[in-house]
Amino acid sequence: MKIPKRLQPLVDEGAIDAVERQLMSGKEAMVFVVRCGAESRCAKVYKEADKRSFRQAVDYTENRKTKNSRQARAMAKGTRFGREAQEKAWQSAEVGALFRLAAAGVRVPRPYNFHAGVLLMELVTDDEGNAAPRLNDTEITSEMAAELHRRLIGEVVRMLSAGVVHGDLSEFNILLGADGPVIIDLPQAVDAAGNNHAQRMLLRDVDNLRRFFGQIAPEILATDYGGEIWSLYEAGALHPDVELTGRFDRDETTVDVDGIMREIDSARLEEAARRLRLLERE
Helix, strand or coil, X not given: CCCCHHHHHHHHCCCCCEEEEEEEECCCXXXXXXEECCEEEEEEEECCHHHCCCCCCHHHHCCCCCCCHHHHHHHHHXXXXXXXXXXXXXXXXXXXXXXXXXXXXXXXXXXXXXXXXXXXXXXXXXXXXXXXXXXXXXXXXXXXXXXXXXXXXXXXXXXXXXXXXXXXXXXXXXXXXXXXXXXXXXXXXXXXXXXXXXXXHHHHHHHHHHHHHXXXXXXXXXXXXXXXXXXXXXXXXXXXXXXXXXXXXXXXXXXXXXXXXXXXXXXXXXXXXXXXXXXXXX
């Protein structure tokens, strides 16, 4: 096929030998199957901001670091330079997350190269060597559902142990490869320690898995891995080999707001009285 303009620089540099076909076109990128030597890989070409529909929610970009204060100010003001910088940061977030998670042993496509808005990575295949289907496009039995759910919960734990929350995990961004499920699409991944919305995103990711697999294996609907996983993370007790129960006793204690406010008012009165005594001594 004709080489897409955005892939031409990688062909010129020898990173890609040939473009075989387009694999898919999504809301934020187009993916091509390319040949690198004797190996087939994926080339993810990010769409420009004005040509895609995915919105970079503030919840995802909170506390993402920028190279310098000028860049941060431009991003905050929404200038052309700021939008370009934000776009590069959004793309780099996926690249950084992939390298970080692959190093931690999480089953994600192995990244190879990132150049000019193109991410070159592993092509995940099925048992017959074809591009692996997304989980939502596969037919699975209740036994398979239970096993896949177990493995994916393990991947979520491994991700969080590496300090990362996917943020948009569902059956639409999980591939069913020859060796099991593979998690994809990570531009919205967040740092668990640096994002105030990380807990909510983690719980939503786990709940998406629970609901999807629970349609096939109803016993999964009774589990609460999300609360258990986050509780262990907060306690510093989460690690890839942790044994989970799927149960979590939530604290249903009602907060006595009136009592807290009375304590605050009392403390203020005591402080005011202390200052008054100091003034009288002067």
